[in-house]
Amino acid sequence: MLGAPLAQRLSVGRRVGALVEAPAFYPHLTGWQNLRLLSSLSGGVPRRSLERALRTVGLTEAAHRRVNTYSHGMRQRLGIAQALVPRPELLILDEPASGLDPEGLAEVRELMRRLREDEITIFLSSHLLHEVEALCTHVAVISRGRIVAEGEVGGVLEGARPGVRIVVEDVERALEVLCEKAGVEATAIDERTIEARNDVFDAADINEMLVRAGVRVQELTPMRRSLESFYMQIIRESARRTDDGESESGTPKGPGAV
């Protein structure tokens, strides 16, 4: 971490702030008191550092209210404030938007935008991929405990193959036409919908193929290249590779955690 081995966690930890999922605080204490208590474990910080952190997250006015009167979004912002004192070089945010309502989500998103401009490196771990796409400059995708893709967000998205979402009456027949005859990678999403990805055929080609084969197409939607579609693509590829490898070696399948 920050170029030092993890054995030096405690000394490096002074340069790191962290928020792990939903932050917990002492409900009978005020936001200010909670912040003082936690910051004292970093060796104590001056009053103005606490004030600055509270100002950054927009909690100055609520600082002397008990935490049990805070909304979920306010607690999340207080969690980010505690991670900001003492002023860290690296900020680790694990699911900072977890359980937030749309208003809270917008508050945290806006806060992260401001922090990004404050020359702090933010390590954001999230399942909300559209948030990651909107906020991050670099991204890494982890599947089954391994990094399966990483790089700048723009660069990673270039690797995402364009896709088409197709609604048909006969999914089995459509899959047969696309996968077996045309060699297109296609997956059934539900009993009437298919997602097809490839670099050769566009939506019109796919429509023509299906219609010629007698499959009635009811809806055809080109899908934009997004982090979410890229994520689904590489997770499927990664899972298929793992399954193939396991089938060949005869080992049982893993839990498939992503």
Next chain:
Amino acid sequence: MLGAALRSELSKLYRQRITWASFGVVVLLAGLITWGSHYRQDQLELDERMLSEFVVAGKTVTALFVAQAALPVAIVVLLPMLVAVVVGATIAGERQLGTLRTMMTRPVGRLTVLAAKLLTSAGFAAALTIVLGLAALGFGQAVFGWGDLVILRGGLTILDAQTGLVRVAQAYGLGCVAMATIALVALMFSAILDNPMTAAGLTVALLLVSAVVGTMPYFENVEPYLISSLITVPTDAFAAEIDWQTLRQSLLYLACYAVGATVVGGAVFARRDITC
């Protein structure tokens, strides 16, 4: 770093209502014992034979006497129960609340946190005992005034006020050690269990089971080693003559309980997953 963790723990402990409620209960008990002594001071527990041979004149109930009367009453159930409830929440309560996880994101080691919690818990148990003593002395002084200490254990012994005060200080000092041991046992259960009330309940249950076992004839050989017997050791300071040999042995056994609880609690706390 231990200093910072200690300040943080102290700050948390003395900002919660249950801590102050415990002190309040202890002061209330001292008040009740003073009140009881006021109405029963003419019926001091002297047996019939003694009253037929002696004439008791002058003041028998003093501030020191109230302090002497308060300790045995509190040390068996009330003080251990209060210590168990407050200390039982020290780790389990924070784990349940999730604050332990937030705390561990700071650059502080688990053993440092544990050491701070251990010192704070033992300190709280000692403080509770001292407050009981001071409250008993205070109420006793206000109602009965200062004077000699009448000791009724093993006959009738009258100690002058200065010697009596030393005895009271010794007894409450031993009480601090006994209650600190209970605090460490409660802290061990708090490190092992997820629910603070279960941790407190198990501590009290351990004392009750130990007390019941101590009354059974089959277990009379182990009775001196039971924690329920050891926590009453402070009252030995109110004997006509203190048996220092037995007292030292009892303190050694208490230390074994304290070290055992600390080692087990520490091992569990250092390894447990606190992220869930």
